[in-house]
Amino acid sequence: MKNLEMPKLPRQQFDEMLGKHAKQKQELEKKQVEEKRALIDEAHGKALDDNKRLEDLRQEMVSITGERVEGNSLEQLKQDWQKFYQEIFNIETDFSQISTPEKQEGFERLLILAKGMKAQQLFDKCKELFLTWKYTEKDLDVTSDRNADEGAYAIWVREVQEADEQLKNLSANNIKEKNITAETLEERLLDEIKYFKQTGKHLDVENVTLCAGSRDSDGNVPNVGFGGDAVRVYRYSSDDRSGRLRARQAVS
Secondary structure: OOOOOOOOOOHHHHHHHHHHHHHHHHHHHHHHHHHHHHHHHHHHHOOOOOHHHHHHHHHHHHHHHOOOOOOOOHHHHHHHHHHHHHHHOOOOOOOOOOOOOOOOOOOOEEEEEOOOOOHHHHHHHHHHHOOEEEOOOOOOOEEEOOOOOOOOEEEEEOOOOOOOHHHEOOOHHHHHHOOOOEOOHHHHHHHHHHHHHHHOOOOOOOOEEEOOOEEEOOOOEEEEEEEOOEEEEEEEOOOOOOOOEEEOEEEO
16 A cells, blocks of 8 residues: 655745734734733732732733733822722722832832821721721821821832731830831721722731831831731830831831
8 A cells, every 4th residue: 555645835835824823823923912912901900919819810911922011000009099989988089299208129018008098097998998996095196207287198018918027026115216117006007907908908917017117106016917807006105116116117
């Protein structure tokens, strides 16, 4: 039995087939890129905070084009905060012109305090969203290194669930002596709300944030942590320190 050989294609026909195949491949890649870009734009536009989903989409883009689509820009982060205040507090904000401090390495999380935000107001919102407890039956009344009385402001903090390990065993007085800028009570409560809305989880389930940027009327330092199924606001002396009591450094 003779071996059957495939007929050889004329060079011109062969070239046309290759060109057609290449064109189809380019069209398919273009379609895939457009689909992935649309999904990424949708994720950004809806302020989705599912980092794993965004990262998976970016990796798929890399596999198709070799081009990485980077994360949220500063303007997108500001828009995300505007949507946050509209959804959570039902207030209109415009952060497009707000000044943001220069970003430093390791500080990836942007917090924006809207004008007029107070500690008790933020605690009340926490109370609407999950179980809470505070050390006093009175309203939380603190004096902080920064406040939003005159207008909104922004800070950068680390993207971590637990308070900064680098600052463990340092009291509020130690923090001040070292000229370290730390989160205030208002900033920590806002951080809690934002983190909960992003993840459904809580900050500081193993440790406690020392809000070294704030003092109550007695000169004590408020602290926030999660324990017993509730977000709890405590207070300690400005000299108190321990391995689980840690400030959160801020760039302001």
